[in-house]
Amino acid sequence: MDMDKPLSELTRNRLLHAGGEVFAERGFRTATVREICRRAKVNIASVNYHFSSKEELYASVLEYAYQQASSAFPNDPGATGEDTPERRLHNFIRNFLSRLLYEGRPAWYGMLMAREIVEPTGALDRIIERAIRPLHESLAGIVRDIVGEQTSGAKITRCVLSILGQCLFYRHARPVIARLHPSIHYEDKDIERTAAHIAEFTLAALRHLSKQGRKR
Amino acid sequence: MDMDKPLSELTRNRLLHAGGEVFAERGFRTATVREICRRAKVNIASVNYHFSSKEELYASVLEYAYQQASSAFPNDPGATGEDTPERRLHNFIRNFLSRLLYEGRPAWYGMLMAREIVEPTGALDRIIERAIRPLHESLAGIVRDIVGEQTSGAKITRCVLSILGQCLFYRHARPVIARLHPSIHYEDKDIERTAAHIAEFTLAALRHLSKQGRKR
Amino acid sequence: MDMDKPLSELTRNRLLHAGGEVFAERGFRTATVREICRRAKVNIASVNYHFSSKEELYASVLEYAYQQASSAFPNDPGATGEDTPERRLHNFIRNFLSRLLYEGRPAWYGMLMAREIVEPTGALDRIIERAIRPLHESLAGIVRDIVGEQTSGAKITRCVLSILGQCLFYRHARPVIARLHPSIHYEDKDIERTAAHIAEFTLAALRHLSKQGRKR
Amino acid sequence: MDMDKPLSELTRNRLLHAGGEVFAERGFRTATVREICRRAKVNIASVNYHFSSKEELYASVLEYAYQQASSAFPNDPGATGEDTPERRLHNFIRNFLSRLLYEGRPAWYGMLMAREIVEPTGALDRIIERAIRPLHESLAGIVRDIVGEQTSGAKITRCVLSILGQCLFYRHARPVIARLHPSIHYEDKDIERTAAHIAEFTLAALRHLSKQGRKR
């Protein structure tokens, strides 16, 4: 049958996938268009034909990765439903870790995000507005529900950073963790376990702050 | 006693400093030997003459940076003295953050370490054994002193990762934090404030674990 | 009688016009097929479909430009009518300058000719026989009528070159003239003024030669 | 003996000569760095090492050509000595033609100038100030000495353009002249003959203007 999928879509998609892999492995500058095209099995001029430049390809890969990750996992992790704030926090952490560490397709979303955060390119601003700021705000809402309204915005921000820092560390420091603590793996159930720890660690801290706040 | 080698030593040192700056700013692959030599005001062939290759220069820079940082800050942060474990934890966090974020000379130690953690080169293994493993173990000792001996090693490791993750996030995600939370700065007193938050956040969590442990 | 070919004719014509513009602006090698097709608003494959190659398009553009210019201006400038030779010379110069410098549609005939003269392509020979040789001969006839039959053909040729050189300089050196003498413009009345000068300058020279010839 | 001529000078000079040839033959855009390096028998990276870009090489070639031509022929053609204005005009024309058409080394000065005039690059402004404006002014002085002070500056400018146009035509239209008038050559004595014609043609015209001016 072969629905009327245009031929170009195929090449474009191949480039997006190959680009995602190579950019994730090597970073923007170190990645080469030639390697991407080799892996995508397309002509080297295709990048400029479909994306007009390496930089644009990179931006498109980030966009594509974001969409893929968004559709693979619930759209606004932890913010849905009428669960207790504690459960929403746990859900958020599990979901965020899954996005970062999940090894399925596209395996490189987390790595791309991590690279972009540490070594930003011109595409960072778009990423921040599209993906990161909503994440921060969503998490801040959950934290506020736990610690109570009397806690200052600055304090809540610090807590958000503490939570994200704990999660992202498993992505950023993965090579180091692999060497120092080889017993920590990244399968689904390992991610579950990691999420459980971070949720417990964080909840204890937030409850402490909540009590402090109420005392004042 | 070979007093007459200051000139070549000088060139070496200039290359180490310039290399530290440029590698920290641009990363290993993106940094260019020309730029390093330009900034060091030495001949372009000096890198290969003194270090035989760009890669060896990079390894030497990491080693040099580690030594400089070790002499600038207490050698084993938080492990010294006979303070209470809680104060030692706070000291450790403050000290680690300072190393990571301090902007004085050499400003690039933290950035180099952060880069190496996220995007390891061949030099990572040496770094791990020289700097990172001792750090992990030192911190694990403090955590154990707080939560008590009955807590499992795996749990302690997780806590160590949670602490380091909170700290490193301020380095890794600095560009993002600067955009989302421009009120967070990196002066000495800001580092102090960040350390205070992380210490409080962590202590609350650890005390919770400690109580849980005792219940069991 | 084949009334139904307007569409392909339209594409051809659009390519001829766009090609004329772009070739005139950029020259044969520097002009790109993409730019021409973009400006003609036709598919990029059209050039090879209608003209089989960029080179053939260029030759067709030259041919087309010649025809357009021939129909826009009297066919054999200065040779018609039974005017005095002096008036015919003035007419010739004005007409030739108009062809070269006229900015209306197609504005690019003069530029194409000028480019082809300075930097000939494979199409030059055709141009010479179709356009340039008749021009030279026509002008030589006028000159001969002024200086008299006793003047040698070689001398007449030199005079023809002197006249054409004066005219073409305004085309060839236009960028330089614009910088050195910004008061010289290229509107209709400016062309008239330029033609008047060249005609006066030339007539004085030719009359001198004429007198010299008669003395001998 | 081999005086201490640096080795680099050799490569630089080779590139200047090869660049002059290729740029003259093909024009700036069409000329390739590869071809230039091939002809100069140097590595392809040498252009960027010695001149940092193709564009800079081109500018250097123009500069070099100008200096070579200046030293090969009297510096300010026609302006020297206390000759009569008529002889100075003849000298100027002969000298200018020689620069343009001389086939010795570097044969390409005239072609480069001609190309730059017709199809200016970014280097045109420098050329104008260094070479073309002085030429115009020098020639304008001679013309003024012949036609008298009462003639307007605009008229003198027109005469200068008429003279330069006659001369440059032999360069610009050389391919066409070669086809239409194969009896015209470019040897030294032919240049002499061409100069004689242009000088005679021009002098007749200028004397006419001079008389007109005096009548008024």
Added chain:
DNA sequence: TATGAATGAGGGTTCATTCAT
């Protein structure tokens, strides 16, 4: 011991052209 010129591999990009649709 130190220099700066020279090297060649490989970088991203652009081009006229071709081909399946």
Added chain:
DNA sequence: CATGAATGAACCCTCATTCAT
């Protein structure tokens, strides 16, 4: 007839490294 995606050669330039001095 017409399209737009695909091609591969060639473009200029940058790089870490080497070599003669």
